[in-house]
Structure formats: structure tokens, C-alpha cells
Amino acid sequence: MSALFDLAGRVVLVTGATGALAGSAADYLAAHGARVVYLGRSREKLDAALAKCRAKTPGAECLGLVADVLDRPALENARDETLRKWGRIDALLNGAGGNVPGATIPPDKTFADLDFDSFRQVVDLNLHGTVLPSLIFIPAMMEGGRGSIVNYSSVTAPLAVTRVVGYSAAKSAVDNFTRWLAVDMARRTGGKVRVNAIMPGFFLGEQNRRLLTNEDGTLTDRGKLIVQNTPFGRFGEADELHGAIHYLLADASKFVTGTVLAVDGGFCVFSGV
Numbered sequence: 001m002s003a004l005f006d007l008a009g010r011v012v013l014v015t016g017a018t019g020a021l022a023g024s025a026a027d028y029l030a031a032h033g034a035r036v037v038y039l040g041r042s043r044e045k046l047d048a049a050l051a052k053c054r055a056k057t058p059g060a061e062c063l064g065l066v067a068d069v070l071d072r073p074a075l076e077n078a079r080d081e082t083l084r085k086w087g088r089i090d091a092l093l094n095g096a097g098g099n100v101p102g103a104t105i106p107p108d109k110t111f112a113d114l115d116f117d118s119f120r121q122v123v124d125l126n127l128h129g130t131v132l133p134s135l136i137f138i139p140a141m142m143e144g145g146r147g148s149i150v151n152y153s154s155v156t157a158p159l160a161v162t163r164v165v166g167y168s169a170a171k172s173a174v175d176n177f178t179r180w181l182a183v184d185m186a187r188r189t190g191g192k193v194r195v196n197a198i199m200p201g202f203f204l205g206e207q208n209r210r211l212l213t214n215e216d217g218t219l220t221d222r223g224k225l226i227v228q229n230t231p232f233g234r235f236g237e238a239d240e241l242h243g244a245i246h247y248l249l250a251d252a253s254k255f256v257t258g259t260v261l262a263v264d265g266g267f268c269v270f271s272g273v
């Protein structure tokens with residue numbers, strides 16, 4: 001592989017690594033020679049994810065550590081365990097996140113019905129759950145002289161997408177945090193530590209399957225609307241995010257920081273007409 005895209009031996013921590021998108025990315029990175037720390041909340045799910053990773057890539061260098069992204073001592077413990085095992089931290093994929101049903105406005109309700117506690121929860125998970133791991137892992141990257149953070153944004157950040165008011169607000173804040181930290185790190189590390197985000201369009205997963213598809217697999221009205229507004233005419237597949245993540249982690253993007261890279265089948269550039 002060209003040196004530009006070489007990830008061999010890079011130590012990458014992945015939050016939400018037992019989930020659909022970040023789990024797929026973690027397996028991909030391990031298959032491309034990275035040393036991958038799978039972070040998740042459940043030991044059982046982590047063990048299953050590691051078994052899957054090793055089945056796909058015999059000899060994969062992977063480690064599973066329990067850490068809630070809002071639990072500072074658990075993240076500090078993950079940092080210490082990683083440094084004990086591999087001596088450095090090169091990258092962080094902030095994949096934990098998602099919507100909280102109560103922070104969504106159903107069609108028969110209005111904004112006035114919003115459950116504020118759920119709004120707080122969705123901001124906590126997506127924004128604070130991105131800020132806190134960055135805060136805990138960045139000093140090791142600065143010390144090691146190399147770092148790349150990739151956050152997970154959403155097309156609901158730049159656009160008003162109906163219903164998902166809390167999730168949109170949280171992901172917009174992730175975009176701004178990405179730019180803020182990118183500038184700060186660029187100035188403090190001379191570009192050695194970079195911060196970017198990917199902006200997935202709509203990918204089917206356990207979180208949104210019931211919202212977008214019926215029991216028989218056909219599309220719900222909302223699912224149809226999304227597909228109609230996606231020039232590719234379909235949802236994305238988890239592995240279609242791998243290339244963007246690989247690029248942002250590797251030296252190929254050495255002069256790239258503060259970007260939010262859309263991987264959305266054209267959703268964000270389409271007027272709908």
C-alpha cells in the first residue's frame with residue numbers, strides 16, 4: 001500500500017465500536033493493519049465484536065475495553081490500558097452517538113410537546129460524548145507527535161430535517177466543535193494533530209430501521225421521502241464510509257483539518273427538484 005494510505009501499526013480508539021457504523025469501520029481498520037481499541041458499554045458485545053474482527057482478519061491486533069463515552073474515569077482507564085499495551089495513541093474515531101426517541105417530534109405533535117430531558121440526553125450523548133473522549137485521548141496524541149480525530153456528524157446538522165430537533169442541534173454542535181478543535185490543534189501542534197468529521201447520509205441500522213422500513217422490508221413514508229431526496233436513490237451501506245475514514249486517518253489527508261466530509265449519496269447538495 002502507498003505510504004500515503006498506510007495505517008500499519010497506528011493505534012486507533014473507536015467509540016461506539018459495537019454499533020453498526022463504527023463497528024464496521026473498526027473491523028476495516030484492523031484489516032488494514034491498525035491496532036484497534038474497541039470501546040463499548042457491554043463486555044459481551046465487545047467480546048462478540050472482537051471475535052468477529054478476528055474471524056475476518058486472523059492475527060488482527062484488537063483490544064476491547066468497556067467505556068461509556070460520558071464516564072471520565074472509564075475513558076481514563078481505557079487510555080491507560082491502551083498506553084500500557086501499545087505505548088501510544090494515534091487516532092480516535094468518535095462513533096458513539098445516535099438519537100433519543102423523546103427528543104424527536106412525532107407527526108401528531110409540535111415543538112411545544114418536546115421532552116426537554118430527552119433533548120438534554122441527546123446533546124449529552126452526541127456532543128459531550130464526542131468532547132470528553134477527545135479531551136481524554138488528545139494529550140497522548142500531542143505527546144506522540146501525531147493524531148487524527150474523526151467525528152460523526154449527520155446531514156441533520158447543516159439542514160433542517162423534520163422531527164429530529166435534538167439530534168440536529170447536537171450534531172451541529174459536533175460540526176462546530178470539529179472546526180474549533182481543528183484550529184486549536186493546528187496552531188498548538190503545527191498540524192500534527194488533525195480533527196475532521198464525516199457526515200453520513202442515511203444508513204439503515206437498528207436505531208432507524210423501524211422509522212425507515214416496515215416489518216416486510218418495504219419503505220415507510222419517511223423512508224420513501226429520504227430515498228427520493230437522495231440522488232443515489234438508496235440508503236448508504238456501512239462499508240461506503242470506510243474510504244472517507246481511511247483517508248482522514250492516513251497521511252493522505254496530512255494538510256486537511258476542520259472539514260466535515262459528506263458521504264451521503266448527494267443528499268446535501270440536492271434541492272429536491
Ligand SMILES: NC(=O)c1ccc[n+]([C@@H]2O[C@H](COP(=O)([O-])OP(=O)(O)OC[C@H]3O[C@@H](n4cnc5c(N)ncnc54)[C@H](O)[C@@H]3O)[C@@H](O)[C@H]2O)c1
Binds near residue numbers: 015018095098206208
Ligand atoms: N445510521 C445513520 O444513518 C447515521 C447517519 C448519520 C450519522 N450517524 C451517526 O453515526 C454514529 C454511529 O451510528 P450507528 O447508526 O452505527 O448507530 P448504532 O446505534 O449502531 O451505534 C452507536 C453505538 O453507540 C453506542 N453508545 C450509545 N450511547 C453510548 C454511551 N453513552 N457510551 C458509549 N457508547 C454508547 C451504542 O451502544 C452503539 O453501539 C452515531 O454518531 C450516529 O449519530 C448515523
